[in-house]
Amino acid sequence: MRDGFFRAVSTAEFRDLLHGFAPLGLETVPLGAACRRFLAADVVSGEDLPLASRASMDGYAVRAAEVFGAGESNPGYLDLAMDIPIGVIPEAALPPGHCARIVTGAFLPAGADAVVMVEYAEDLGAGAIEIRRPVAPGDNVMLAGEDARRGETALGAGTRLRPQEIGLLAALGVVDVPVGRMPSVALLSTGDELVPAEATPQPGQIRDVNSHALAAMLAQAGAAATTFPLVPDDLDSIRDALKTAAEGHDLTLLSGGSSVGARDFTLEALKSLGAEVLAHGVAISPGKPTILASLYGKPVIGLPGQVTSAQVVLDVFGLPLLAHLAGDKAAFDRAPRTFPALLSRNVASKQGREDHVRVRLEHRPGELPLAHPVLGKSGLLKTLLMADGLIVIPADLEGLAGQAVVAVRPI
Amino acid sequence: MRDGFFRAVSTAEFRDLLHGFAPLGLETVPLGAACRRFLAADVVSGEDLPLASRASMDGYAVRAAEVFGAGESNPGYLDLAMDIPIGVIPEAALPPGHCARIVTGAFLPAGADAVVMVEYAEDLGAGAIEIRRPVAPGDNVMLAGEDARRGETALGAGTRLRPQEIGLLAALGVVDVPVGRMPSVALLSTGDELVPAEATPQPGQIRDVNSHALAAMLAQAGAAATTFPLVPDDLDSIRDALKTAAEGHDLTLLSGGSSVGARDFTLEALKSLGAEVLAHGVAISPGKPTILASLYGKPVIGLPGQVTSAQVVLDVFGLPLLAHLAGDKAAFDRAPRTFPALLSRNVASKQGREDHVRVRLEHRPGELPLAHPVLGKSGLLKTLLMADGLIVIPADLEGLAGQAVVAVRPI
Numbered sequence: 060m061r062d063g064f065f066r067a068v069s070t071a072e073f074r075d076l077l078h079g080f081a082p083l084g085l086e087t088v089p090l091g092a093a094c095r096r097f098l099a100a101d102v103v104s105g106e107d108l109p110l111a112s113r114a115s116m117d118g119y120a121v122r123a124a125e126v127f128g129a130g131e132s133n134p135g136y137l138d139l140a141m142d143i144p145i146g147v148i149p150e151a152a153l154p155p156g157h158c159a160r161i162v163t164g165a166f167l168p169a170g171a172d173a174v175v176m177v178e179y180a181e182d183l184g185a186g187a188i189e190i191r192r193p194v195a196p197g198d199n200v201m202l203a204g205e206d207a208r209r210g211e212t213a214l215g216a217g218t219r220l221r222p223q224e225i226g227l228l229a230a231l232g233v234v235d236v237p238v239g240r241m242p243s244v245a246l247l248s249t250g251d252e253l254v255p256a257e258a259t260p261q262p263g264q265i266r267d268v269n270s271h272a273l274a275a276m277l278a279q280a281g282a283a284a285t286t287f288p289l290v291p292d293d294l295d296s297i298r299d300a301l302k303t304a305a306e307g308h309d310l311t312l313l314s315g316g317s318s319v320g321a322r323d324f325t326l327e328a329l330k331s332l333g334a335e336v337l338a339h340g341v342a343i344s345p346g347k348p349t350i351l352a353s354l355y356g357k358p359v360i361g362l363p364g365q366v367t368s369a370q371v372v373l374d375v376f377g378l379p380l381l382a383h384l385a386g387d388k389a390a391f392d393r394a395p396r397t398f399p400a401l402l403s404r405n406v407a408s409k410q411g412r413e414d415h416v417r418v419r420l421e422h423r424p425g426e427l428p429l430a431h432p433v434l435g436k437s438g439l440l441k442t443l444l445m446a447d448g449l450i451v452i453p454a455d456l457e458g459l460a461g462q463a464v465v466a467v468r469p470i
Numbered sequence: 471m472r473d474g475f476f477r478a479v480s481t482a483e484f485r486d487l488l489h490g491f492a493p494l495g496l497e498t499v500p501l502g503a504a505c506r507r508f509l510a511a512d513v514v515s516g517e518d519l520p521l522a523s524r525a526s527m528d529g530y531a532v533r534a535a536e537v538f539g540a541g542e543s544n545p546g547y548l549d550l551a552m553d554i555p556i557g558v559i560p561e562a563a564l565p566p567g568h569c570a571r572i573v574t575g576a577f578l579p580a581g582a583d584a585v586v587m588v589e590y591a592e593d594l595g596a597g598a599i600e601i602r603r604p605v606a607p608g609d610n611v612m613l614a615g616e617d618a619r620r621g622e623t624a625l626g627a628g629t630r631l632r633p634q635e636i637g638l639l640a641a642l643g644v645v646d647v648p649v650g651r652m653p654s655v656a657l658l659s660t661g662d663e664l665v666p667a668e669a670t671p672q673p674g675q676i677r678d679v680n681s682h683a684l685a686a687m688l689a690q691a692g693a694a695a696t697t698f699p700l701v702p703d704d705l706d707s708i709r710d711a712l713k714t715a716a717e718g719h720d721l722t723l724l725s726g727g728s729s730v731g732a733r734d735f736t737l738e739a740l741k742s743l744g745a746e747v748l749a750h751g752v753a754i755s756p757g758k759p760t761i762l763a764s765l766y767g768k769p770v771i772g773l774p775g776q777v778t779s780a781q782v783v784l785d786v787f788g789l790p791l792l793a794h795l796a797g798d799k800a801a802f803d804r805a806p807r808t809f810p811a812l813l814s815r816n817v818a819s820k821q822g823r824e825d826h827v828r829v830r831l832e833h834r835p836g837e838l839p840l841a842h843p844v845l846g847k848s849g850l851l852k853t854l855l856m857a858d859g860l861i862v863i864p865a866d867l868e869g870l871a872g873q874a875v876v877a878v879r880p881i
Contacts, residue, residue, distance in 0.1 A: 090667060094686035108851075109676070115776070115847040145703070146663035147674035164663060164775065164849065166674055199847075206851045221881065222690070223854035226683030226777055229667040230676070230851060252557035252575060256501060256640040263558035263577055265520070265641070272637030275505035279633070292556070364575065365526070366637055394833075396880060398809040422805075436526040436610075438575065440519070440617045440641060443634035469807060470632065 067340030067347075069454065070375070070413045074391045076337045076351055077380045080358050083240040083309060085386075090228055093220050095281050096238035097386030104213040107204040108230055111148060112167045116199040119158040119180050119188055120171035123196045135190040139182070143168065158188050167200060174199035207231065217388040239386020244282050245304035246270055249290040249297055249315035249325070250364060268366050268440065269314040273373055280378050290315070298328035305332075305354040309384060312377060314362040314369045322348055325361050329354060342412045342454055345437035346372040358384075367437035371415050371449070374470065397466035400430035402450070407458040417446035418467060430465055446470060478751030478758075480865065481786070481824045485802045487748045487762055488791045491769050494651040494720060496797075501639055504631050506692050507649035508797030515624040518615035519641055522559060523578045527610040530569040530591050530599055531582035534607045546601040550593070554579065569599050578611060585610035618642065628799040650797020655693050656715035657684055660701040660708055660726030660736070661775060679777050679851065680725040684784055691789050701726070709739035716743075716765040720795060723788065725773040725780045733759055736772050740765060753823045753865055756848035757783040769795075778848035782826050782860070785881065808877035811841035813861070818869040828857035829878060841876055857881060 068076070085099035114120065121137060129135035140157035143149050143165045153159055153170035160182075161167065161174060176199060179192035206227070207213040213231060214224060220238070228236060253267045254260050270286045277284045285308065290300045292315075304311040313325060329336055334354035341349045345368035350361030360377060362369040383390035400420060408414040418430040430450060435442040448467040452459055459465065479487070496510035525531065532548060540546035551568035554560050554576045564570055564581035571593075572578065572585060587610060590603035617638070618624040624642060625635060631649070639647060664678045665671050681697045688695045696719065701711045703726075715722040724736060740747055745765035752760045756779035761772030771788060773780040794801035811831060819825040829841040841861060846853040859878040863870055870876065 090682055091685060094689060110671070110673075113849070115849045145661065145674075164661070164676075201847055201849050222683045222686040222781060223851065223857075223881075225686040226679040226781075227851050227855060229679045229682035232667055232670070232677055234668045250556065250575070256643055257645045259643070260521070262521075265575075266643055268637040268640045271501055271640035272633045274502060275633040275636040278505060370633060370637075396809065398807065436612050438524070438526045438612050440634065440638050444638060446634075470634075 067342065068338045069342050073338055073341045073343075073349075073351065073376060074379070077358065077376060078383065078391050080353070080380070080384065082386050083242060083384050085237050086240045087235045087237050090225060090234045090236055093228070093236040093238055094222060094225050096220055096236070096241065097382075097388075098214055098216055098218040098220060099237045099239045099386055101212045101216050102214040102228065102231065102233055104207040104209055104211055104231055106207075106231070107209050108207040109201050109203055109205065111203045112172075113201045114161045114163055114165050114167060114174045114199060115201050116174055116176045117163050118161060118174045118176045118199065119190070120153065120161045120167045120174050121158045121190070121194065122153065122155070122170060123173040123194050123198065125156065126175065126190045126193050129190045129193045131191050137188050137190060139186045139188050141168070158190075172196040172200070217386065219387065239384075241282055242309035242381055242384045243307070244277055244284040244381070245287060245308035245311045246273055246277070246284040247287045247290055247300050247304055247311065247313040247315075249292055249313065251292045253289050253315075255289065269362070269364070269369050272366065272370055273312065273314065273362075276370065276373055276378070277381070280381055282381055284312075292324060294324050294328055294331075297324050298331055301328055301354065301359065302332055305357055305359060309357055310381065311354070311357070311359040312362055312373070313359065315364040322350070322361070325350060329359065334359065343372070343375065344409070344412050344414045346375070346415075347412075349376070363437075365437040366440055367417075367443050370443060374449075375415060395468045397468045399464050400428045400467045401426075402459055402461055402463045402465045403429045403431045404461040405458060406432050406452065408452040408456060410457050411454055413454045414452040415449045416452060417442050418448055418450055418465075419445050420447040420467065427464065430467055443470070478753060479749045480753050484749055484752045484754075484760075484762065484787060485790070488769065488787060489794065489802050491764070491791070491795065493797050494653060494795050496648050497651045498646045498648050501636060501645045501647055504639070504647040504649055505633060505636050507631055507647070507652065508793075508799075509625055509627055509629040509631060510648045510650050510797055512623045512627050513625045513639065513642065513644055515618040515620055515622055515642055517618075517642070518620050519618040520612050520614055520616065522614045523583075524612045525572045525574055525576050525578060525585045525610060526612050527585055527587045528574050529572060529585045529587040529610065530601070531564065531572045531578045531585050532569045532601070532605065533564065533566070533581060534584040534605050534609070536567065537586060537601045537604050540601045540604045542602050548599050548601060550597045550599050552579070569601075583607040583611070628797065630798065650795075652693055653720035653792055653795045654718070655688055655695040655792070656698060656719035656722045657681055657688070657695040658698045658701055658711050658715055658722065658724040658726075660703055660711075660724060662703045664700050664726075666700065680773070680775070680780050683777065683781055684723060684725065684773075687781065687784055687789070688792070691792055693792055695723075703735060705735050705739055705742075708735050709742055712739055712765065712770065713743055716768055716770060720768055721792065722765070722768070722770040723773055723784070724770065726775040733761070733772070736761060740770065745770065752783075754783070754786065755820070755823050755825045757786070757826075758823075760787070774848075776848040777851055778828075778854050781854060785860075786826060806879045808879050810875050811839045811878045812837075813870055813872055813874045813876045814840045814842045815872040816869060817843050817863065819863040819867060821868050822865055824865045825863040826860045827863060828853050829859055829861055829876075830856050831858040831878065838875065841878055854881070
């Protein structure tokens with residue numbers, strides 16, 4: 060019996076299977092390496108931030124009540140009590156009827172509750188300051204504790220760290236950051252016809268594309284991949300390579316084996332190592348021959364050898380798995396970032412299969428861009444080269460009509 | 471006379487000034503480091519790709535004309551001439567009336583012009599193959615030269631290299647890639663009130679946020695920044711730091727100096743080093759106090775010290791400049807990737823100033839997300855922390871009305 064798609068699953072089932080792999084533990088990384096990682100523990104603020112109220116403009120610190128009603132035609136007058144430089148907390152409180160000259164970022168003296176911008180005040184000399192605009196309490200002031208409060212959770216576990224969160228961690232003095240460990244990835248390509256990119260192919264041979272394209276995708280996602288030497292299409296070679304890869308890495312991606320015979324070797328090699336084959340075939344196009352197994356409790360994805368299929372499957376399933384393992388609690392729920400376009404013509408699809416169609420965008424001023432489907436064989440490079448993004452045709456549809464508004468996921 | 475905004479410019483003028491800096495030269499990097507870089511020279515294909523026609527499915531290579539009209543009820547019959555394994559070019563041509571068993575990726579024999587999928591054929595034994603579907607010439611075949619043609623430009627200078635372009639370069643054997651040099655960036659923070667993130671602030675001091683948040687943004691853009699020690703707010707220190715930074719780096723970013731006095735030091739330091747101050751003040755909010763100078767012919771951007779302003783200005787101007795210097799020919803023309811949302815309420819803006827408003831998104835199934843403006847002082851961290859993206863209010867508008875469809879740029 061030919062070993063066909065004995066455990067073909069829907070894309071939703073495939074995601075559930077991926078979700079079953081436990082996220083890796085936490086590690087502590089320096090702040091400079093924490094961006095794009097997922098926080099592995101709550102960060103509780105050890106202090107108020109700002110520690111005390113600070114001016115957000117150059118001007119004069121005042122009691123707002125004392126300049127109530129001040130205007131161009133009826134200015135208020137205050138005595139200058141002090142100059143507050145940057146970098147110190149004023150020791151003296153602001154006496155009633157007084158103001159303090161203050162620069163952006165400097166701390167307010169006790170008693171002051173607002174800042175009048177320098178544009179609306181004038182130093183009349185001899186310690187008299189004319190105020191030509193009223194202010195409300197808190198105007199032009201960053202209040203103590205407005206960014207974070209001592210003892211409260213400033214950032215929760217699972218938060219994806221963007222540059223602004225890195226800034227908050229710096230402000231709180233968190234320079235060693237607990238984050239989910241980023242998976243180590245082993246990247247294997249099988250195929251007797253393959254030669255390394257730097258080699259000159261003999262007749263019948265072709266250069267290995269997948270190792271390079273997939274490594275680039277992984278690098279963009281923040282993961283360092285170990286690229287293994289090319290694996291010949293025989294059982295022993297594939298088994299040995301899979302064993303070494305899975306023993307030493309958190310995630311193994313093996314591409315190749317697009318033909319039935321080669322797929323069988325991969326399955327046989329996995330089984331002989333005691334792996335559990337979780338899925339063999341996914342209702343997705345391109346990418347149907349995808350294999351998922353658990354080897355030593357770690358995920359192994361057998362990607363199709365066709366270059367387009369391999370990249371689409373890594374994008375649709377592999378990168379969310381990477382984020383899930385690295386501590387992203389919503390890796391499989393978060394809708395990918397898309398933007399709308401108008402489909403240029405009908406696209407047919409087979410019911411029961413989720414299609415990821417490459418589209419080329421034609422931008423039009425003032426209108427939605429046109430999305431032109433880029434059809435072509437998934438073993439070719441050109442369809443992805445011509446494409447700006449992907450659109451999804453759900454498994455329950457037989458296609459999409461021209462002029463439909465589609466959600467384009469940029470690639 | 472107070473040195474105010476003596477050379478304030480519009481955002482369009484600011485971009486033109488940035489565009490005036492010449493892109494850096496080219497460098498050659500290994501293929502594994504070329505993703506996201508800009509190709510600095512045309513890549514001409516040295517061969518046809520594929521070199522000869524290849525099967526894109528498992529099945530039987532045939533002459534399409536010989537299975538014309540074949541169907542379930544009237545199958546065609548061909549003699550099996552050979553088995554074509556992967557990795558060789560068949561030496562013999564396909565004799566008329568014959569077919570060849572072929573696997574995905576294998577090269578077609580001379581004479582064959584299509585592949586019948588294995589699902590639509592049956593091996594009857596004794597060398598007879600039954601064909602139950604017709605094929606057109608080219609069906610299930612990747613044609614010679616379909617991806618690239620010998621002697622033609624496969625990728626043009628200026629192309630941004632994505633994973634799929636990396637794949638094409640691998641297929642062509644281009645393992646040393648000529649790309650625009652990525653700028654080296656010096657990152658300086660000034661401010662007497664600042665202490666390093668790992669220090670405990672004394673009363674009046676605060677931890678340096680900008681060095682960390684800006685370095686994270688630069689890293690995301692693929693640039694390695696050299697973070698300088700914190701620079702005290704005095705003329706000599708700022709001048710010395712700027713001199714060292716600009717001598718050794720392609721782009722210098724100095725953040726700080728939000729107060730008028732500190733800004734003056736930066737300007738004075740630049741002038742004393744012989745820099746040409748190109749802009750002092752930009753009609754943008756946040757980010758008005760931004761400075762642009764040319765020092766030793768290299769760009770120096772004085773970013774505002776306010777954390778939000780610094781990040782927005784780096785995003786709006788700094789990152790496009792980085793891409794421009796690295797060889798992106800459309801760095802200032804390319805519209806940033808946005809997606810639509812519905813503004814939740816009116817937002818006012820000052821005419822003559824381009825506003826970049828932080829928005830928080832509320833996702834709603836089946837409807838456009840709601841974009842809630844996040845207002846607050848640009849010295850605070852929280853507005854960017856709460857925000858999912860930015861929307862732009864052009865300088866010629868006085869605001870946007872609630873329920874307007876806005877283009878959100880994710881951050």
